[in-house]
Amino acid sequence: MGILLQDVRYGLRMLRRSPGFTVVAVLTLALGIGANTAIFSLVNSVLLTKLPFRNPNKLMIVRDPVRSGDEGYGVSVPDFEDYRAQQHTFQDLSLWVAQSVNLTGTERPDRVIGSFVSANFFHLLEVQPIKGRTFVTGEDRPGSNHVVVVSHGAWQDRFGSDPNFIGKQLTLNGEIYTVIGILPASFHYTLADSDVWITISHYPDYIEHDRAAKNQLMIGRIKDESTRSQAAADLDVIARSLAANYPQDAGVRIALTGFQEAVTESARPALLVLLGAVGLVLLIACANVANLLLSRGAGRSRELAMRAALGATRTRIVRQLLTETCLVGLLGGAGSLLIATWALRALLKLSPRSLPVEVNTSLNWQILTFATLASLLTGVLCGCIPALRLSTIGLAQLAAGGRTTTDPQRHWLRSAIVVGQVALSIVVLIGAGLLVKSFSQLLRSNPGFNPTNVLTMEYRLPASKYHTAESRWNFHRQITEQVSHVPGVVGAAIIQGLPFSGNGGSTNFTLPGMTVASGQEPDAIGNLVTPGYFALMGISVLRGRTFADSDTSESLPVAVISQSMAEKYWPQQDPVGKEILFPHATIAAGVEARPWRAMVVGVVADVKQYKARDEHQDYIYVPYAQMPGNFGTLVVKTAVEPMSLSSAVREAVWRVDRDQPVWKIRTMEWLLDRNVAQDRFVTALMSCFGVLALGLTILGTYGVIAYSVVQRTREIGVRMALGATPANVLKLVFGEGCRIVVIGTATGLIGALATTRLLGRLLYGVHPNDPLTFALVLAAMLGAALIASYIPARRATKVDPMVGLRYE
Amino acid sequence: MIQLRNMTYVLRRINLDIQEGEFITVMGPSGSGKSTLLSIIGMLDDSWAGEFYFLENEVHKLDRKKRSDLNRKHIGFVFQSYHLLDNLTVYENLDVPLSYRNISRSQRASMVAEILDRFQIVGKKDLFPSQLSGGQQQLVGVARAVVGNPKLILADEPTGNLHSSQAKEIMELFKKLNEEGTTIIQVTHSEVNASYGNRTIQLFDGWITSDPANPQTSTPSVVAR
Structure with missing residues (x-):
């Protein structure tokens, strides 16, 4: 210990004596470690932070790996009952679905986030309320009491932490609910942080006996003694049995997704790529410092020779040198905390909507541990080669009587380090280049509509008040008329699932003459629109017509399809006039599934529904008038800045129904921007890393x-x-210099060819080995x-x- | 061959004539300007004033590039510390001066082979300088100086780092080269080495204090104590 302290004291003195070296090395490492610490903070917040439940690794979402999208997560109420009764590997299974809930009876109608759950939900998560109780067995049966559990946040923010809140009544979706419990502040249901929790039988789309109504999501807690694969196999046996007995369950398969994975799976690939890239940047920074140390070592040859002459072993000399580099690493680490905190805040400001969970920007023990370990590791990493090399030079110097000699091997080492730097930089730069090109392609991709000056807002009609199709259609029609008259509004229309809002849904269909087993029918995105929607959004009509006021509940059911669907099912034919059959389906929210048919009256251009990077999907539009659901998104084309009309438009809606809340008031451009937020975030970060890598490499080469x-x-x-x-x-x-750069570039090229496929999922419209990107990056690196x-x-x-x- | 007129820098009003085929020894105490004189004659040093004629060329009127051309074509250097390039083999060291002239690769190979043979160091052609003794290194240094058939060899204390038998070998080599027609100017402290030459010039504080070819050499009183 005494020797270590002596080494530290001597190391600090040496660093003080070489302020130039110390400042450059500490700054270089602070940048490298700081970037790593910032990315680790993101990874820690998103991927590593444990969910606030006991034994969260045992909590699973049950999904169907065969079917994609939202549909793959759905389970019907009767199927749920069967799974729950027949399984052996779960402590329990529960139903959950999230949906906005209208809160009325207050000063203004408002929307709150609701979760509809089976009665055992809180028992399964092992959550105790801070006041009152949660649900009891039987409270999730149809006809049971209207009771609600309120989140701690909603109790505080909306209801002023009312100490006598238990027993109070809330008007939710037009019905009176009694508050029975308040959840603890620590409870964050990461899948959807809801304000109110209601039993599943009150879910507007709850259908008790229909196995085709797969509207709910099933979650479960695996028994301590069971494994995930055993639990998946257990449920899969039941799924196959259900498939054999019920046509609605044909083809259903089971896979389990952990809660943590479900929350983070969209961000995981991007974060892992960033973590890899920033690790490479740290290696490049280490290489710079290692080269600095080798240069500085030349001036210390006499000192090291003298130490050897005085009896210092090679181990002792290496330890002394490593102590110094670890001190540099730790100083760099201290600086890195400032850089990381600043960088993280800047990044989150740059792209606040790109991560699935809230990122903690404050320092915590995990971040401090990471920064400390990274600093020490960096110190050893950039110090070990110079230390080993310099320790032998010390002995060589002694043999040479202390005379300075040139050391070709040390120069070779320095060149090899720069070759490595150039190679690593090429990998990072090509990765950044590919992402920049991909992002630019993404921004240029055509969503199929014109988002300029479009204001949107959502609403859901409570079933208690709007229980007939006529009443719902009247509301949709009337608000369209009211809003159209608002000064500054060019036109208004309604769509059920607005593109890029996250809403949407698919419907099964067949065509006359198509033979397909029940449950195996093809599917398409199904959506409801009012007549003016296509013109308002600038969606081109390619054949036939769109909807008209004459398409009513009394007239022939009609549909408009997308170009992709027309080409797929009616190649070289005119689909107008053809019939589409819906065996047992609904497109409208809140409307029970039934067999129906519609005639194609028009073909419109393709529109992307969920993501800018999606391929065009088959799409069927149906007029609201013929299938009026309870959910709608008001789409308003404006002549002025759209958000400036938000209050006037809301007032127009309230002129139709004073109690009807509207929410998610956003512009179409904002929705498109949100859609590429993660891509922008990753591209911006990778570009920063690329510039940092290039700068460090140029410094290293110089x-x-x-x-x-x-x-x-x-x-x-x-x-x-x-x-x-x-x-x-x-x-x-x-x-x-040319030799070093060319060898490094060639090595980097091979490295990039081997690694860019890891970016595959993050790229859009650009091949991982895109020759143009490779050529530009190589030219830039070679030139610089x-x-x-x-x-x-x-x-x-x-x-x-x-x-x-x-x-x- | 060489005429210096009123040459000044570290040197003070040097006037010196050297004929082709001479073997000149420059002597004097440390700091007297011996090495400076050598580097000026070798056209490595431009910081001087006066007139300098070399093989009918007015060096004082030439720019750096032309001086380098003259140096490259006519002058070979031998250094006290040998100054062989550590990371090149004996063969490659001998090839270096030739590589800076417009000589084809095959002709260079033939010239290096000839010099290796002439200096009897064929067996050492693939060795690095660190694998040779001091005497062997200086032998290679001399071989490198003559490989391009220079008219003038400038040797700055060529035996300063060698023991007596090695020094004798090198001096015999210089004598032989001189007898073959090469003009040699050496700087040395050794009277023994000086005896190999046919004219000894004494320098002191930048002044020529003695030159047998110019007995009227004037020395200021402050120098001629």
Whole structure:
């Protein structure tokens, strides 16, 4: 311990004596470690933070791996009852579904986030209320009491932490509910942080006996003694049995997704890529510091020789040198915390909507531990090669009587380090280049509509008040008329699932003459719109017509389909006039599934529904008038800045129904922007890492060539004495830089070819081995690094041969 | 061959004539300007004033590039510290001065082979300088100086780092080269080495204090104590 303290004291003194070296090395490492700490903070918040439940790894979402999208998560009420009764590997299974709930009876109608759950839900999560109780067995049966559990946040923010809140009544979706419990502040249901919790039988789309109504999501807690694969196999056996007995369950399969995975799976690939890239940047920073240490070591040869002469073993010398580099690492680590905190805040400001969970920007023990370990590891990493090398030079110096000699091996090491730097930079830069190109493609991708000056807002009609199709259609029609008259409004329409809002749904269908087993029918996105929607959104009509006021509940059911669907099912034919059959389906929210048919009256251009990077999907539009659901998104084309009309539009809605809340008031452009938020975030970060890597590499290349010129002053002098011209010297030194850069670039190219496929899921419209991106990055790196070599090479031509010949 | 007129820098009003085929020894105490004189004659040092004629060329009127061309074509250097390039083999060291002239690769190979043979160091052609003794290194240094068939060899204390038998070997080599027609100017402290030459010039504080070819050499009183 005493020796360690002595090494630390001596190390600090050495660092004080070389302030230039210390500042450059500490800053370099602070940048590298800071970037890593910032990304680790994101990874820690998103991927590593444990969910606030007991044994959260045992909590699973049950989904169907065969069916995609939202549909893959759905389970019907009768199927749920069967799974629950027949399974052996779960402590229990529960139903959950989230949906907005209208809160009325207060000063203004408002929307709150609701969760509809089976009665055992809180028991399964092992959550105790801070006041009152949660649900009891039987409270989730149809006809049971209207009771509600309120979140701690809603109790505080909406109801002023009323101490006598239990027993109070709330009007939710037009019905009176009694508050029975308040959840603890620590309870965050990460899948949807709801304000109110109601039993599943009160879910507007709850259908008790229909196995086709797969509207709920099933979650479960695996028994302590059971494994995940056993539990999946257990449920899969039941699924196959249900499939054999009920046509609605044909083809259903079971897979389990952990809660943590479900929350983070969308961000995981991007964060892992960023973590990898920032790790490479740290390695590049370490390489710079290692090169600095090797250069500095030349000036310490006599000291090390003297230490060896005085009896220091090689281990002792290595330890002394490593202590110094660890001190540099720790100083860099301390600086990195400031950089990381600042960088993280800047990043979250840049793209606040790109991560699935809230990121904690404050320092905690995990971040501090990471930064400390990274600092020490970095110290050892950038110090070990120089330390091992310098320790042998010390002995060599002793043998040479302390005379300074040139050390070709050390120069070789320095060159090899720069080759590594160039290679790593190429990998990071190509990754960044691919993401930049992908992002630019994404921004240029056509969503199929014109988002300019479009204001949108959502609403859901309570079943208690709007229980007939006529009443719902009247509401949709009337608010469209009211809003159309608002000054500044060009037009208004309604769509059920607005593109890029996250809403949407698919419907099964068949065509006359198509033979397909029940449950195996093809599907398409199904949506409801009012007549003016296509014109308002600038969606081109390619054949036939769109909907008209004459398409009513009394007229022939009609549909408009997308271009992709027309080409797929009616190739080289006119689909207008053809019939689509819906065996047992509904498109409208809150409307029970039934067999029906519709005639195609028009074909419109393709529209992307969920993501800018999606391929075009088959799409069926149905007029609201013929299937009026309880959910709608008001779409308002404006002549002025859209958000400036939000209050006026809301007032227009309230002129139709004073108690009807509207929410998610957003512009279409905002929704499109949100859709690429994660891509922007990752691209911006990778670009920063690319610039950092390039900068560090240029510094490294410059450093090694400049040092080489100093080290080769004698050689250059001799060569000039032997007749070398400045051009010969330039060629000699610049050639060395070229060799390093070209070898590094070639190595990096191979590395990039091997690793860019890891970006595959993050790329859009660009191949992982895109030749143009590769060529541009290689050209940029070669150009920059060669300039970095040229500057010291040019300086070498100014060496005075006499100075060179006298140089030792 | 060489005429210096009123040459000044570290040197003080040097006037010196050297004929082709001479073997000149420059002597004097440390700091007297011996090495400076050598580097000026070798056209490595431009910081001087006066007139300098070399093989009918007015060096004082030439720019750096032309001086380098003259150096490259006519002058070979031998250094006290050998100044062989550590990371090149003996063969490559001998090839270096030739590589800076417009000579084809095959012709260079032939010239290096000839010099290796002439200096009897063929067996060492693939060795690095660190694998040679001091005497062997200086032998290579001399070979490198003559490989391009220079008219003038400038040797700055060529035996300063060698023991007596090695020094004798090198000096015999210089004598032989001189007898073959090469003009040699050496700087040395050794009277023994000086005896190999045919004219000894004494320098002191930048002044020529003695030159047998110019007995009227004037020395200021402050120098001629």
